[in-house]
Amino acid sequence: MKSIIFDVDTGIDDALAMAYAVNSPELDIIGFTSCYGNVSVGEATRNTLAVLEKLGKFIPVYKGADKPLQRETKEDFAKGVHGKDGLGNALEREPDSKAENISAIDFIISQVKEKPHEITIIAVGPLTNIALAIQKAPEIVPLVKEVIIMGGAVRVPGNVTPYGEANIVSDPEAANIVLSSGLSVTLVGLDVTMQTLLPISKLAPWRDSGNKVGQFYAEMTEYYIGAYESFYPGIGGCALHDPLAVGVAINPDLVQTELMGIKVVTEGEETGNTVGYEVENPTVRVCTRVQADQFLQHFLQRIETSWEYK
DSSP states (O other): OEEEEEEEOOSHHHHHHHHHHHTOTTEEEEEEEEOSSSSOHHHHHHHHHHHHHHHTOOOOEEEOOSSOSSSOOOTTTTHHHHOTTSSTTOOOSOOSOOOOSSOHHHHHHHHHHHSTTTEEEEEOSOSHHHHHHHHHOGGGGGGOOEEEEEOOOSSSOOSSSSSOOHHHHHOHHHHHHHHTSOOOEEEEOHHHHTTOOEEGGGGHHHHTSSOHHHHHHHHHHHHHHHHHHHHSTTOOEEOOHHHHHHHHHHOGGGEEEEEEEEEEOOSSTTTTOEEEEOOSSOOEEEEEEEOHHHHHHHHHHHHGGGGGOO
C-alpha cells in the first residue's frame, strides 16, 4: 500500500477522485488537505468532509491555503462548472465532522518527516499547500517519495487560457516552486486527462441504484457534464481529470511519460503555461499517453463499490 496525502480543492471531479481513491486497497489515505481553487478553502474543506461522510469513510481533513502565494483569489472561483456549492448543487446539508486543528501545511511537513521516503502526495488543485510546505521546511524535498499532480498542459492548449490549465493558472508561482524543487513529480496534465471521457450513459446505474450515494454522485456528475456540454458541444460526457491522477498512483502503467524539466510562466499572456525543456537531471515525468479505456473500466469498477455503503 502507498501512504497518500490527498490535496484537494473539492469540486465535482475531486469528489469522483475521492471515491476512486478511498475504495482502492492499493492506497492508504492518511489525510486530506484542502485548498481554495474550484471553491473557497472553507467550501473545499466542507465538501471534503461531506463527501467522506457520504462514502462512509472517516479520514482526517486538514484545512490549507485560502489564497495564492502572491496573487488575489478569484471571487467567483469555478462555480459555473461545479455549482454554487461546488458539488453540482447536490449538497443537502452541512457535514457533522470537522477539520483537524493542525494546518494542512504543518500536517504535510510532519508526516513527511515522520515517514521519510514513504509519502506520496496526490495534488489535484492549486499547488499552494505544497509550495508553502517547501518554503517552511525545504528539508522535506528529498524525503517525499513522489508527488502526482493533476495540472499543466505541456503539448496541448490550456483550458482556462490558450496556454494555461486551471490548477497552474490559479497559482503559477506555487507551481513553479513545486516543479523546480527537485521533488519527484508525475505531471498528469491535459495532455492525457482530455483523452479520458466519462460518458453520460454510465451514470444511469448510479441514478437507478436505489442507493443515496450513487444518486448523489449521479446528480453531481450530471451537472458537471452539463457544464462540459457548454464548452464542448456534443461531447456527451466529461473528462476525468482528477480521477486519472489517482489512477496513476494506483497503476503507473496506465500512462506513458517523458522525463523533462518544467518551467511555469509567471508573467504576461502565457502566465500558467507549463513549458517543457531539456535538463541534465530531470525530475518531472510528464504524462504523454494514457490507456483511456482500461482506466475508465477500472475507475467505474472501483467507484461503484461506493454505492455499497448505505
